[in-house]
Amino acid sequence: MSNEVEDAIKRICAHKGVVGLIVINYEGIPIKSTVDNALSVLYAAQVQQLVDKSRTMIKELDGNNDLSFIRLRTKKHEVLVAPDKDYALIVIQNPVETSQLASRESRRSFSLLRIFHRVLQPYVHPPRAVIVAS
Amino acid sequence: MSFNKNNPKAAGGGSGKGVKKRGKRGGEEDYYGRSNKDLIKPHEQEKLSEAALKEEIIRSLTAIDPLKPKNLVVWDYNESTFVPYIQPEQTVTLFSLESELLFKESDEIAAFKGELIDDIEDPEEDETDKPDEKVKKQKGGRSSVDSKGEPESAVKEEPKPAEEGEGEEQDQGEDGESKPGDKPKKLLNQFNFCERASQTYNNPHRDKISQTQPPPQSSHKDYCNQWIIYDAYSKDKDNAPKVSTKLEPVEAEVPGGDEQGQENEEKEKEKTKKLKKEKEGGKLVEKERVKMRKPSVVEGQAAVDLALLKASEGLRMIERMVTQNVYEDVLEDFMYFEDASDEYRDTGEGTVLPLWKFAYDKAKKMHVTGISWSNSTPDMFAVSYGSFSFVHPVLDGMVVIYSLRNPSYPEQAWLAPKGAMSVDIHPQKNCLVAVGLYDGNVAILNLKKNEQNEAKTIILRNIPTEIKHRASVWSVRWGADDFDGNPNFYSAGMDGRIIHWTVGIQDLQGLGGLNGTEVSTLHLPLPPVQGPDGTTYKLFGCARCLAFHPKEKTTFLVGTAEGNIFRCSSLYGSRFPQIYNAHFLPVATVQWNHFHPEVFISCSEDWTIKIWDRRDPEPMYVFEIGLPILDVCWAPYSSTVFAGVTDEGKVLVYDLNINKDKPICVQQVVTKKKVHPHRLSFNPHYPIIIIGDDRGHLTTLKLSPNLRILPRDTRNIFLEGEQKTSFEINKMAKLLSLVRDPESITNPKVIPGPGGDVVTPSSGKPVINHI
Numbered sequence: 001m002s003n004e005v006e007d008a009i010k011r012i013c014a015h016k017g018v019v020g021l022i023v024i025n026y027e028g029i030p031i032k033s034t035v036d037n038a039l040s041v042l043y044a045a046q047v048q049q050l051v052d053k054s055r056t057m058i059k060e061l062d063g064n065n066d067l068s069f070i071r072l073r074t075k076k077h078e079v080l081v082a083p084d085k086d087y088a089l090i091v092i093q094n095p096v097e098t099s100q101l102a103s104r105e106s107r108r109s110f111s112l113l114r115i116f117h118r119v120l121q122p123y124v125h126p127p128r129a130v131i132v133a134s
Numbered sequence: 135m136s137f138n139k140n141n142p143k144a145a146g147g148g149s150g151k152g153v154k155k156r157g158k159r160g161g162e163e164d165y166y167g168r169s170n171k172d173l174i175k176p177h178e179q180e181k182l183s184e185a186a187l188k189e190e191i192i193r194s195l196t197a198i199d200p201l202k203p204k205n206l207v208v209w210d211y212n213e214s215t216f217v218p219y220i221q222p223e224q225t226v227t228l229f230s231l232e233s234e235l236l237f238k239e240s241d242e243i244a245a246f247k248g249e250l251i252d253d254i255e256d257p258e259e260d261e262t263d264k265p266d267e268k269v270k271k272q273k274g275g276r277s278s279v280d281s282k283g284e285p286e287s288a289v290k291e292e293p294k295p296a297e298e299g300e301g302e303e304q305d306q307g308e309d310g311e312s313k314p315g316d317k318p319k320k321l322l323n324q325f326n327f328c329e330r331a332s333q334t335y336n337n338p339h340r341d342k343i344s345q346t347q348p349p350p351q352s353s354h355k356d357y358c359n360q361w362i363i364y365d366a367y368s369k370d371k372d373n374a375p376k377v378s379t380k381l382e383p384v385e386a387e388v389p390g391g392d393e394q395g396q397e398n399e400e401k402e403k404e405k406t407k408k409l410k411k412e413k414e415g416g417k418l419v420e421k422e423r424v425k426m427r428k429p430s431v432v433e434g435q436a437a438v439d440l441a442l443l444k445a446s447e448g449l450r451m452i453e454r455m456v457t458q459n460v461y462e463d464v465l466e467d468f469m470y471f472e473d474a475s476d477e478y479r480d481t482g483e484g485t486v487l488p489l490w491k492f493a494y495d496k497a498k499k500m501h502v503t504g505i506s507w508s509n510s511t512p513d514m515f516a517v518s519y520g521s522f523s524f525v526h527p528v529l530d531g532m533v534v535i536y537s538l539r540n541p542s543y544p545e546q547a548w549l550a551p552k553g554a555m556s557v558d559i560h561p562q563k564n565c566l567v568a569v570g571l572y573d574g575n576v577a578i579l580n581l582k583k584n585e586q587n588e589a590k591t592i593i594l595r596n597i598p599t600e601i602k603h604r605a606s607v608w609s610v611r612w613g614a615d616d617f618d619g620n621p622n623f624y625s626a627g628m629d630g631r632i633i634h635w636t637v638g639i640q641d642l643q644g645l646g647g648l649n650g651t652e653v654s655t656l657h658l659p660l661p662p663v664q665g666p667d668g669t670t671y672k673l674f675g676c677a678r679c680l681a682f683h684p685k686e687k688t689t690f691l692v693g694t695a696e697g698n699i700f701r702c703s704s705l706y707g708s709r710f711p712q713i714y715n716a717h718f719l720p721v722a723t724v725q726w727n728h729f730h731p732e733v734f735i736s737c738s739e740d741w742t743i744k745i746w747d748r749r750d751p752e753p754m755y756v757f758e759i760g761l762p763i764l765d766v767c768w769a770p771y772s773s774t775v776f777a778g779v780t781d782e783g784k785v786l787v788y789d790l791n792i793n794k795d796k797p798i799c800v801q802q803v804v805t806k807k808k809v810h811p812h813r814l815s816f817n818p819h820y821p822i823i824i825i826g827d828d829r830g831h832l833t834t835l836k837l838s839p840n841l842r843i844l845p846r847d848t849r850n851i852f853l854e855g856e857q858k859t860s861f862e863i864n865k866m867a868k869l870l871s872l873v874r875d876p877e878s879i880t881n882p883k884v885i886p887g888p889g890g891d892v893v894t895p896s897s898g899k900p901v902i903n904h905i
Contacts, residue, residue: 005442008449011543016460021452023445032442052357059361069451080455082448089448093459 017094026086047090051083454539464489473838482792484799484840490541492832497532502826504557505815508564512819513538516567520553533569556609568623570607576625601650603627609680614687626692630656630674654707656700681724685731693721723765729773729862737766743778754873765814773862779811787841790869803833
């Protein structure tokens with residue numbers, strides 16, 4: 001297996017809130033998974049149907065259109081599905097964590113605080129008169 | 135029950151009713167005297183045990199026609215009722231035989247008496263004694279029949295006397311039963327019989343049921359609709375194009391062969407050949423089908439690998455989506471957060487809000503030497519990593535393509551052989567990235583994937599040494615495509631040369647390389663220096679930055695390490711329309727205003743930012759910050775807004791229209807001391823700036839509403855297009871007129887003559903007037 005793919009999978013799993021990543025093939029069989037077998041089989045079976053159904057829906061609405069991504073927000077998780085012809089990728093993620101909201105506040109306060117902590121007032125030069133070359 | 139051949143069939147004789155006993159001959163020979171052993175039994179014949187074979191079979195003939203209807207009635211029209219219909223006798227004569235029997239009492243019997251007795255006794259002799267020819271000759275017609283079969287059976291009978299004996303005994307036993315009724319005088323009476331009927335038990339019906347192992351079950355669910363079926367068909371069609379062409383002629387000929395089939399042998403041979411061919415063809419078809427299927431139905435680990443290999447594109451997408459969730463708050467801020475406190479500031483000050491931070495592990499220790507946003511894809515930018523440090527030059531460099539959609543990991547990364555000093559994305563063709571390297575080479579990255587360029591998305595051609603730069607390339611900028619539509623770019627190097635590179639289209643396919651032509655050498659406006667051996671040597675300026683005029687494609691500015699800014703034209707290389715003595719220290723950046731065609735900005739580590747009118751050798755505005763300014767950049771949305779970064783890691787944002795004296799935003803953007811942000815760049819579409827520091831980190835900052843006040847018309851609608859441009863130009867012109875002598879407006883300054891031999895007045899030092 002190529003390192004690139006392996007790295008990418010590792011990277012994705014290292015992201016905050018990511019519970020697991022499952023790669024299923026076109027038959028709905030999980031071929032790569034970072035969660036336990038039972039769960040991945042469960043997800044694979046359900047997602048495969050969902051993908052088919054969704055794709056059918058999209059195709060019915062517009063024959064030239066195609067499905068490219070599914071985000072499924074649930075109470076507990078967010079299920080991200082990237083379907084393709086030969087495979088589909090599933091990521092299960094816990095999207096919102098309180099720590100993140102805290103980080104936002106700190107970021108904003110960072111920006112506000114800085115206004116009052118100008119260490120150095122830059123020298124200010126008013127527009128000067130142009131010196132005409134003699 | 136079926137009759138065995140062992141049962142000698144009584145000749146059709148016997149009238150109406152009769153019981154056929156098994157022939158007395160029985161045993162080894164059949165009626166015709168043939169041995170049982172020779173009998174050929176049909177294979178489907180039921181096999182019966184000895185006892186079953188000997189069972190009596192009763193067949194009866196009746197004179198009553200069972201098919202004859204009874205109780206027939208006919209409609210009598212006279213009496214209008216049904217009357218029984220009396221049929222005439224329906225006797226059918228099945229068989230008639232004149233009897234040879236005589237009544238005992240009759241007179242004729244006496245005449246036959248003697249003969250009769252002989253006749254009757256003869257059969258007994260037949261059974262008990264071995265038949266010999268004499269006896270048979272004495273017999274009538276019947277014995278003559280036997281004599282014919284005799285020669286065959288006689289030989290075989292000899293070795294089995296025992297069996298014969300058994301048969302005889304049995305026969306005798308049977309005879310014995312019928313004998314008691316008879317008088318010693320044997321007179322075989324056909325009518326003297328006893329009928330024995332017995333009701334056998336009917337074999338009871340038995341239902342025999344057995345449970346077998348159930349066949350394996352599996353439930354299969356699938357969606358099916360028209361387009362899935364269509365896709366499957368078209369896939370199948372695509373898979374077997376050869377097969378159909380092969381088969382068609384064969385199939386077409388075969389029916390013809392069928393018609394002529396029985397004409398002669400040759401044709402039949404041909405036909406068989408064809409059939410063979412067809413079969414082979416069929417095999418081929420199957421083989422091919424198997425082959426066709428194989429790639430998609432590869433088994434085991436290989437399949438997994440194959441599928442995963444394909445998954446890289448999907449992984450990229452899903453990574454973006456995951457990061458979108460992770461950085462959801464940042465994303466929301468990027469889109470929607472506007473600093474509400476801006477409204478309450480009288481001075482028109484604003485803030486910058488830090489958004490994403492980009493860091494790539496492999497580029498940790500390197501300096502960000504260049505940032506270039508893509509013009510057409512607003513979320514994409516390229517970063518070059520190298521080193522500004524003279525003492526600790528980083529030998530290897532990197533060019534990394536990032537997208538705002540995935541702040542955690544770069545879209546692409548190219549490990550440069552030397553430190554990359556500058557980068558520029560082609561304004562129209564996103565996939566082309568020009569890179570200037572520390573060793574004087576330039577490279578082009580082709581980010582698009584194609585057949586020749588699958589994994590390596592890089593095209594780097596080493597240029598002949600006489601053309602390439604002899605020192606590091608500090609700046610690369612794309613120019614407008616030439617008349618052939620070939621992309622081309624300019625590079626400025628420390629060796630004081632500006633080189634124009636043309637990229638042939640076919641070169642991009644991986645064949646040729648770059649064609650470089652020197653545009654100009656930046657000779658300093660100084661008298662030639664005397665060399666040690668008496669030769670004179672013209673000093674040149676080390677180019678540090680390059681800026682192309684947004685409208686006039688041939689005009690560009692070059693800032694040098696000596697502090698000069700050269701205004702050059704690509705049309706004539708050796709002469710310069712203007713040389714500005716701009717700074718004491720190396721010019722860090724020079725950039726044309728996005729709206730006003732005459733205005734450009736420059737900054738330097740000599741603590742100053744200067745705004746210039748190109749017609750004027752002296753700067754219009756000078757901002758002395760008190761700290762080395764490492765980069766400065768005009769905002770793409772306003773002619774009067776620019777931002778700069780200081781050595782200490784502060785961002786300064788000026789809007790001259792609001793405040794000519796003070797920056798409207800000063801903010802620390804790097805948290806650590808000793809980290810110097812070297813590069814700053816405005817996104818061409820969004821109100822964000824990006825700052826790259828010498829730890830390889832990139833910070834994106836969102837400008838608060840006060841920093842990006844856009845012009846509105848009287849109806850409070852944002853100006854667009856031409857209107858906006860003219861508004862911005864006017865705004866800038868007004869500012870310039872404030873600082874310009876009325877005289878200079880009416881009577882434009884005498885521009886010093888072209889060439890490097892002009893020295894600008896008063897030693898070119900910008901005089902700072904403090905009011």
